[in-house]
Amino acid sequence: MPPARRARKRANGEGTIYPRADGRYEGAAYVLMSDGSRRRQRVYGKTRDEVFDKLSELQRLSRQGIPMPSESWTVDRYLEYWLEHVVRPTAKPKTHQGYEVVVRVHIVPVLGRKRLKGLQAADVRRLLAVVEHRCRCCAEGIDARRPEKKRKCCAVGDCCESFPSVRTIQQVHAVLRNALQNAVKEEIVFRNVARLVSVPTPRYRVHRGIDIEQARKLVTASASDRLHALYVLTLYLGMRRAELLGLRWSDVDLTAGTLEIVQTLQRVDGELRFVPAKTLSSERTVPLIGLCVEALKSHKAKQAWEASQAGEGRWTDSGLVFTSTVGTPIEPDNLRRSWHPLRASLGLGPVRFHDLRHTCVSLLLDLGVPPHIVREIVGHADIGVTMNIYAHASLAEKRAALLKLDERLR
Template structure:
């Protein structure tokens, strides 16, 4: 009996459920197999590669994902179905909880109503551009039914449209969420290209902020003198720490002898976990900063004050190691800190600003003293220096004027 010849590489026998792999006439390799699809069904998917190994690796990854119970989206399905899959199975593992919440609100409020019925595979750049142009001129008060939900209509229901339109910044954000979702669809080979990348929304103007001047900063600190959180506000103005970074500080993060602080975490309120300690915003945000002598002294006094509060609270004290707490040792809610900050602004007779503007005030005042951008970048915890340069471009322009004026005086009066 003649033994059977070895099967060619493109026709090798594979185990049941492993799919098939073969070489096409155009020279590429194609692998196909069944995976879990939305609706608890199964579908056959095909992937391609320049080599047998590449095609087989791609198929194996899809089958492994399917075996973990994650459905593979179908390009024949609607964009709404894909966005739901992306939020629930992809984005949730790569985004911070608050960011995922904002993405979900953006998808539910804008993307699904506007483009949700479009087929993922048939979505075009023209569709995205037309939808964005329409969104740019649409009154949100009318579209989202805000006026209809009021006790007394005062907009479209009485034919007096308030023309409440989305800002360019919001439009750019919505566009970026769509681009992120479609980018993942490209990586999963559901679609050949990201059509949202071919649509330009224009660069929105950066959000304007009004940092405190040196005089206003001194005025604010004077008003905060005597408040139990005076040290927090002093630290915010001297170091530019974010609100969450300040509230997430622990005594173990401070080295008062060396006058340094290690920024390792941030405190935020999330929908699922309430007040939660999270890693810093970015890797660059995890840093060690120098503390001025004034803040070191204030922190020592604050520690003594906290010890007295602990003695008064007795058994009700909730020890968590945080530097800034309530009088009972609990962590401070960021919203309550904002209310305290607004009250102190009124007491100081200053205009209302955001708490985050204290950070901008620090950077602006330091930059005006001639400190280099790279030092400010490290202090603030910005990842690329371009962020620092862009945000504080107005200060650099003023410094250029000062430099030119100095040069002019030197040339006029040798």
């Protein structure tokens, strides 16, 4: 009778699996950590096979030189670190502010106390479901936490009612996905679970702005407004509000007929700041022609007159093209004090100031200007934005095209 086979002795680091008093199984093995050391890590499961698979995966990664995270972060602690040490030094202040609002209002209240390493796709789906519920409540004027009460918005400290539900969900998902991708890069977690969750793509419906006749009336009606030149530049060049309010006279060459867009004016963290243009393509030089030159020359003369009338010590020489009556930068939200009465006098309804930028794009495309030229004038980052969002044929254009076909077919 052959001798009994002796059990193979486990090698150092191979790991052990044993039952727990609570009925589950526990496994442990020494694996590589992100700080370069090797430490004993534990895994748990309902069955021995489940624990064996988890332990085998840890050891496989360790053999490939992929370390286990050595930090035991909670989601809120990691996101605080990410915002301060990753986003703030590399992103624009407005971007950091937007990310901070999403983290504080939406992500932390739902996932803040969870361990980052234990985060799963199901947790991300639960977060997005909560966001969708809140946005629906906001739209209906209901407090999501106290449905019996009515309030303007359920989000603590910040209102999301101005964003469609799909767009808000997409923003929250994008912020969490970006944060977790950095955690993967820094070897704090193995995988980005947010990438395992799909979100609906928002459908952008950009208002084409006002028509050519309304634009003509706006130019005429704004002639008596001290910001007449601002409306002209918006309609002719499609400049953004922040670009207009950050424009300096040093960026304007009335003799050569050119205008450079290099900075914007934004309110960030409670204070007005000059920040670089939105994207690299937003930094652009555009020609000044006709009414643009005339309006800027007239505006410069009026500004000089305002400075002389302000009195000694009251005028601030900010060097900006568009200023308050004492030379200081214009608060972006205060532009509505000029725009709303002008809009009402023309009967334009709820048209936003930003829709004048859309008007410029639409009118240029309607005139047959090549999309790549339109893109460079208005500073779109991608020509796809110019074509996919703005370049929609009007009913009149469709009718004309079908009439041509009708003539051929007859």
